[in-house]
Amino acid sequence: MSSTSQAIYAGWMEIPNSAAESRLHNQAEEDTLALLVMEYASTLYRVAFSVLRNAADAEDAVQEAFLRVLRHRETLAEVRDRRVWLIRIVWNIVLDRKRRAKTRPETDDVADLARVLPSNGLSAEETAAAAQHHARVLTCVEQLPAKERQVLLLSAFEELTSVEIAAVLGITESSVRSRLFRARNLMAGLLNHARSSR
Amino acid sequence: MMAPGEIPRLSGTPNSQRGAKDEVDATLRWLARLPAPEGLEDRVIGRVAAAPRGGRLICWPRRHDRHAWMRNAAAAAIVFVVLGGGWGVYSRVERSEAANGTAAPAPAQPARGFASAGAVRRPETIPGPMVAAPGKAAASPRTAARAHHRAEAARHGKKTAGKPAAGPVQ
Numbered sequence: 001m002s003s004t005s006q007a008i009y010a011g012w013m014e015i016p017n018s019a020a021e022s023r024l025h026n027q028a029e030e031d032t033l034a035l036l037v038m039e040y041a042s043t044l045y046r047v048a049f050s051v052l053r054n055a056a057d058a059e060d061a062v063q064e065a066f067l068r069v070l071r072h073r074e075t076l077a078e079v080r081d082r083r084v085w086l087i088r089i090v091w092n093i094v095l096d097r098k099r100r101a102k103t104r105p106e107t108d109d110v111a112d113l114a115r116v117l118p119s120n121g122l123s124a125e126e127t128a129a130a131a132q133h134h135a136r137v138l139t140c141v142e143q144l145p146a147k148e149r150q151v152l153l154l155s156a157f158e159e160l161t162s163v164e165i166a167a168v169l170g171i172t173e174s175s176v177r178s179r180l181f182r183a184r185n186l187m188a189g190l191l192n193h194a195r196s197s198r
Numbered sequence: 199m200m201a202p203g204e205i206p207r208l209s210g211t212p213n214s215q216r217g218a219k220d221e222v223d224a225t226l227r228w229l230a231r232l233p234a235p236e237g238l239e240d241r242v243i244g245r246v247a248a249a250p251r252g253g254r255l256i257c258w259p260r261r262h263d264r265h266a267w268m269r270n271a272a273a274a275a276i277v278f279v280v281l282g283g284g285w286g287v288y289s290r291v292e293r294s295e296a297a298n299g300t301a302a303p304a305p306a307q308p309a310r311g312f313a314s315a316g317a318v319r320r321p322e323t324i325p326g327p328m329v330a331a332p333g334k335a336a337a338s339p340r341t342a343a344r345a346h347h348r349a350e351a352a353r354h355g356k357k358t359a360g361k362p363a364a365g366p367v368q
Binding site (some may be wrong): 030033034038039041042045046049050055059062063064067068129133134137138140141152153155156157158184187191192 | 218220221222223225226227228230231232233235238239241242243246247249294324328
């Protein structure tokens with residue numbers, strides 16, 4: 001008797017034929033998860049890092065995202081766009097962590113950025129200057145209202161269209177566009193203000 | 199396109215707004231293109247594999263199991279203990295028949311102010327069907343008329359004839 005027919009026979013529960021079948025089922029699930037990890041872990045890491053700005057925290061968030069996927073693995077077959085689904089999971093995790101980390105003292109962003117900055121033939125001085133510049137821009141990003149900041153950060157990921165950003169944030173596409181426009185204008189004002197005050 | 203570490207040059211010209219936007223784009227794009235750390239996938243897979251898995255499937259006991267009789271015996275023992283315990287409690291509890299009504303608590307006397315003079319509020323009940331007294335309930339209209347007539351006659355007879363009252367028999 002096949003597994004499906006047994007499930008129909010039982011009416012409300014799935015009956016594995018044997019322990020071997022159960023092992024096979026687990027193995028298939030693990031393979032699917034491993035494929036997802038190989039395909040999307042780096043994307044999720046970058047999304048997490050863009051918010052948390054800490055390599056260890058970002059990696060931890062990615063691991064937690066896949067643990068959540070493991071917990072809800074039975075719904076995996078119903079997910080249409082797994083990439084957006086995973087980004088949404090990790091996005092919620094990092095926002096939650098960021099909210100909780102507000103009371104903690106902030107780490108030295110410039111030093112952290114200098115550490116993760118790829119050295120494409122740049123001297124140490126240039127790397128430090130670039131890190132300082134990025135830190136200044138990111139400080140301005142932090143001053144944006146939350147809604148505008150979120151859209152701006154996600155828009156930097158070239159693999160995400162405005163429709164997908166809307167799906168991640170649970171808003172309409174037109175809201176994404178208007179928030180992005182507002183965020184860019186606000187950022188320009190903030191950066192000009194920061195430059196003139198220096 | 200700018201290199202990851204490149205900083206866009208800004209000027210104080212009217213194009214500064216445009217320059218600021220480019221600056222933001224460059225930083226965010228750099229952030230979005232950061233390479234993932236080495237071995238991230240392996241670490242994630244290792245942690246996922248080590249995570250405890252909760253039972254998702256309910257396994258129905260197989261029909262041709264060698265130890266099925268033990269499971270059945272255990273199930274029967276559990277049922278016996280539960281039912282026996284329930285019956286034991288039920289048979290030991292005494293059911294009192296005296297308590298048919300509920301004693302209402304006495305109204306609390308107010309410390310000061312107006313007294314209620316012992317008045318107890320009784321909720322209005324829905325007027326139900328009137329039940330006649332048991333003795334009179336069976337009397338038909340004809341019997342009632344005859345009794346009335348007899349009573350009238352007796353009253354008149356007492357007034358006119360002055361029927362003596364029945365005394366004790368000597």
